[in-house]
Amino acid sequence: MVRVTVPIPERAYDVVVGHGLLEDAARYLPEFPKADRAFAIVDRGLVDRVFGTLAAGLAEAGLDVVLLPVPSGEEAKTLQVSETLLHQLATQEAHRNDVVVALGGGSTGDLAGFVASTYMRGVPFVQVPTTLLAQVDASVGGKTAVNLPEGKNLVGTFYQPRAVLADVEALATLDERDFRSGLAEVAKYALTLDLALLELLESDPGPVLTRDPAALESLVARCVSAKARTVASDELDAGPRLFLNYGHTLGHALERVEAFAGRTHGEAIAIGMVFAARLAERRGMAAPGLVGRTTRLLSSLGLEVDGPLPAVDEVTAAFRMDKKFRGGVRFVLLRAVGEPVVVDDVADGELRTTMLEMGATA
Numbered sequence: 001m002v003r004v005t006v007p008i009p010e011r012a013y014d015v016v017v018g019h020g021l022l023e024d025a026a027r028y029l030p031e032f033p034k035a036d037r038a039f040a041i042v043d044r045g046l047v048d049r050v051f052g053t054l055a056a057g058l059a060e061a062g063l064d065v066v067l068l069p070v071p072s073g074e075e076a077k078t079l080q081v082s083e084t085l086l087h088q089l090a091t092q093e094a095h096r097n098d099v100v101v102a103l104g105g106g107s108t109g110d111l112a113g114f115v116a117s118t119y120m121r122g123v124p125f126v127q128v129p130t131t132l133l134a135q136v137d138a139s140v141g142g143k144t145a146v147n148l149p150e151g152k153n154l155v156g157t158f159y160q161p162r163a164v165l166a167d168v169e170a171l172a173t174l175d176e177r178d179f180r181s182g183l184a185e186v187a188k189y190a191l192t193l194d195l196a197l198l199e200l201l202e203s204d205p206g207p208v209l210t211r212d213p214a215a216l217e218s219l220v221a222r223c224v225s226a227k228a229r230t231v232a233s234d235e236l237d238a239g240p241r242l243f244l245n246y247g248h249t250l251g252h253a254l255e256r257v258e259a260f261a262g263r264t265h266g267e268a269i270a271i272g273m274v275f276a277a278r279l280a281e282r283r284g285m286a287a288p289g290l291v292g293r294t295t296r297l298l299s300s301l302g303l304e305v306d307g308p309l310p311a312v313d314e315v316t317a318a319f320r321m322d323k324k325f326r327g328g329v330r331f332v333l334l335r336a337v338g339e340p341v342v343v344d345d346v347a348d349g350e351l352r353t354t355m356l357e358m359g360a361t362a
């Protein structure tokens, strides 16, 4: 078991990473002496599997557990679902010291965090992430969100959890595609912030790919440490936290393009990282070799690296929201592995050429 503290002043909390943690949840959770109940917002697909174990742990911690199932995955991230949950909390007279617990992937965590942050202006919140992506990234750092038909994550808050319990045993049932989607975020940390992790994955990704529990525990703990350091230095996303968006500019745009629908978040950002590496080489910012190293890493983790991208016009239209807010499209690029910078002056021509290079139709 590894405990990583997210050292945000006044609101520091621990991320506990291990295997078999949920059976012993009472031991790893902070005390909530004024709480009577735990409202567990649970991905419906996990109700019959992981929930029972967690519920026993919460009961042992002295909390009456109320199950609030929500649709699986991204479908849950809507204002409608959050409204239903807020009504459920109100009709069941949840009080301001009761605890909201999220059990599921990043979608469930984003939704539950949003609900916890808005009900009575904020009630204690615990994240129990069950996907690799949520364990290494989404459950840590306090970003919450639901989607609007106009775009992803358009409504949300910054709201830190009181604790995160990341039990890598939960990852055993994750399907291969969702597991690999999480590996894209792992690759992001390796390429931007943790060269030792990069070298480890390059030399032998085997134990991670076969989901060896010890390898996963150490992998998740490393990524969480990198995220904790970054978030503590920039909670509200104005400086170094932007580096965590590596691969996400194109990734988010692709997620808005219909022709790309059905791909996971990780699949979109993997292609986004290749795109960013190509841009950095094209501008002479990074020495030749970055694209090769990026594609080798991602391919070895089972991720697609060459699109093909959808039509240039569709992707360009999907960048529009970024352009509107900032007057340009903002990218995180690498000068070299481990040296991220934020770049605001990428010209339309560069975007277009790079998209065409990656198989987009003109």
Ligand code: NAD
Pocket: 043, 045, 046, 072, 073, 074, 077, 104, 105, 106, 107, 108, 110, 130, 131, 132, 133, 134, 137, 138, 139, 140, 141, 142, 143, 144, 153, 170, 171, 172, 173, 174, 175, 178, 181, 265
């Ligand atoms: P997800 O929550 O949508 O889950 C993916 C699938 O895995 C779903 O079908 C779910 O039912 C299933 N699942 C969950 N746990 C499982 C388990 N243990 N075994 C088997 N199946 C399981 O996907 P995700 O990849 O975890 O999260 C993606 C979401 O996270 C996106 O909405 C993204 O915007 C968000 N996100 C948020 C942050 C943040 O900082 N808040 C960061 C990155 C991503």
